[in-house]
Amino acid sequence: MWMRLAALAAIAFVPCVYAQGTTPAAPLTLDDAIARVAQYHPDLRLAQAQRPVWEARRDAAGLSPPLTVAVELENALGSGDARGFDAAEVTVTLAGVLERGGKLDARRAVAQANLDSLAPQRETARLDLMAEVARRYLAVTDARQQLRIAETDIEQRRRAVAAARLRLQAGASPESVLLTAQAMQAQAELDRDRARQMDQSARAALSALWRQREPGFDVVTGDPMQLPALQDFAVLAEELQRTPELAVLAGERRIREAQVQLARTQARPDVSWQVGVRNARDTRDTSLVAGFSLPLGSVRRADPEIRAAEAELALNSVERESRALQLYATLAEAHGRYLTSRLEVTRMARDVLPQLQRAENAAEKAWRAGAISYMEWAQLQAMRIDARQRQLDAAIAAQTALIELQRLTGQSMVAATDTVSTEDRR
Numbered sequence: 001m002w003m004r005l006a007a008l009a010a011i012a013f014v015p016c017v018y019a020q021g022t023t024p025a026a027p028l029t030l031d032d033a034i035a036r037v038a039q040y041h042p043d044l045r046l047a048q049a050q051r052p053v054w055e056a057r058r059d060a061a062g063l064s065p066p067l068t069v070a071v072e073l074e075n076a077l078g079s080g081d082a083r084g085f086d087a088a089e090v091t092v093t094l095a096g097v098l099e100r101g102g103k104l105d106a107r108r109a110v111a112q113a114n115l116d117s118l119a120p121q122r123e124t125a126r127l128d129l130m131a132e133v134a135r136r137y138l139a140v141t142d143a144r145q146q147l148r149i150a151e152t153d154i155e156q157r158r159r160a161v162a163a164a165r166l167r168l169q170a171g172a173s174p175e176s177v178l179l180t181a182q183a184m185q186a187q188a189e190l191d192r193d194r195a196r197q198m199d200q201s202a203r204a205a206l207s208a209l210w211r212q213r214e215p216g217f218d219v220v221t222g223d224p225m226q227l228p229a230l231q232d233f234a235v236l237a238e239e240l241q242r243t244p245e246l247a248v249l250a251g252e253r254r255i256r257e258a259q260v261q262l263a264r265t266q267a268r269p270d271v272s273w274q275v276g277v278r279n280a281r282d283t284r285d286t287s288l289v290a291g292f293s294l295p296l297g298s299v300r301r302a303d304p305e306i307r308a309a310e311a312e313l314a315l316n317s318v319e320r321e322s323r324a325l326q327l328y329a330t331l332a333e334a335h336g337r338y339l340t341s342r343l344e345v346t347r348m349a350r351d352v353l354p355q356l357q358r359a360e361n362a363a364e365k366a367w368r369a370g371a372i373s374y375m376e377w378a379q380l381q382a383m384r385i386d387a388r389q390r391q392l393d394a395a396i397a398a399q400t401a402l403i404e405l406q407r408l409t410g411q412s413m414v415a416a417t418d419t420v421s422t423e424d425r426r
Contacts, residue, residue, distance in 0.1 A: 027218055030134065030137050033209075036209075037130070054118065055115060061104075069094055073089070091276055091277070091289060093276025093277075098271040098273060102265050109262070117254070120244045124244040135400065136209065137206060138400065138403070143196075150188055158185060163364075164374065224395050224399060227338075230405075233331075236405065239411045240331055240409055246323065249320045253317075253320070259309045272292060334401040335405065337401040338405065341394040341401065348390065353384070353391065364377055
């Protein structure tokens with residue numbers, strides 16, 4: 001259940017896949033990546049591998065103290081009347097320990113509490129790992145969007161180079177303008193090559209999560225700029241109370257409660273008993289022997305362990321309160337970061353990018369007509385690319401915050417509203 005929830009909303013947008021190159025690589029969606037990691041990553045098998053250990057310890061804790069059979073030989077191999085075995089006495093006894101104070105049940109409770117704590121630990125590890133998958137998948141998405149921006153920049157720089165060459169041939173502009181345009185095109189091509197390298201590294205990092213050295217897949221998201229509305233923060237804060245991280249602390253509390261009960265049972269001493277038969281060889285008499293022993297000072301000796309166990313139990317409450325406060329602060333920070341980034345993405349698409357697009361088109365016409373300098377047109381081209389880069393950075397920040405919100409709550413936070421597509425498609 002936890003894995004599916006993380007898969008559904010760790011990234012808000014719906015992935016789609018396309019082929020690239022003459023030999024298309026195998027497509028990979030986010031759900032596919034999560035399924036592969038869930039199958040192959042060892043972190044998800046740790047808790048399950050620990051289960052047989054605690055099951056064995058639980059079975060051992062349920063065993064009562066063993067019975068002991070003893071044989072005792074007296075008055076043998078001595079001197080005088082005790083020479084040889086003529087006066088030997090043989091005693092056969094059966095001994096055991098009578099546990100008092102509920103020690104058996106307390107041991108079972110400690111072992112069972114440790115066994116039960118494995119489930120929330122596994123869910124916490126799963127959510128952390130699924131969030132890491134989503135982040136690495138998002139890194140591939142980021143690289144692909146960087147590549148798109150670089151290709152757009154190259155396209156507009158090529159137009160500038162072509163126009164500058166025509167103006168140079170016509171004697172309308174100096175050679176420096178052409179050289180500047182070519183330098184800017186080279187910078188755009190460098191950004192494209194860097195984005196390709198980022199894509200390769202990001203895909204390798206993602207595939208490493210399922211121990212595959214060569215990616216062998218192609219990942220492209222549908223629209224990383226689609227940022228959904230979230231549920232109210234109060235709803236998310238309520239979901240936070242059921243996070244597996246707090247469930248881990250709750251499991252530790254049950255363990256410590258059982259340990260307190262076990263420590264308290266030590267204050268009641270156990271009774272050691274024995275019963276047997278004694279045979280005297282010289283008289284041929286048989287008699288019954290029995291006895292018991294009870295240690296003294298058990299309350300005094302058990303007191304330090306009781307106090308230590310109770311202190312650890314009290315410490316758990318402080319730890320839970322501290323962790324809950326930390327999770328709440330992280331939730332509030334991620335929620336605020338998401339809303340801020342979403343606002344920036346939306347406003348950039350609505351107010352900034354369309355204006356810059358129109359301004360850049362107008363500047364191109366004006367430069368071709370000789371009304372403005374080349375640097376004015378180039379500056380608007382750079383402003384448009386910078387604005388798209390700023391919008392992408394904000395979208396990636398929002399998606400990263402959304403992944404963190406998913407990791408914290410383990411639930412879907414998307415409100416029942418339509419997502420807003422804010423990508424600049426011009």
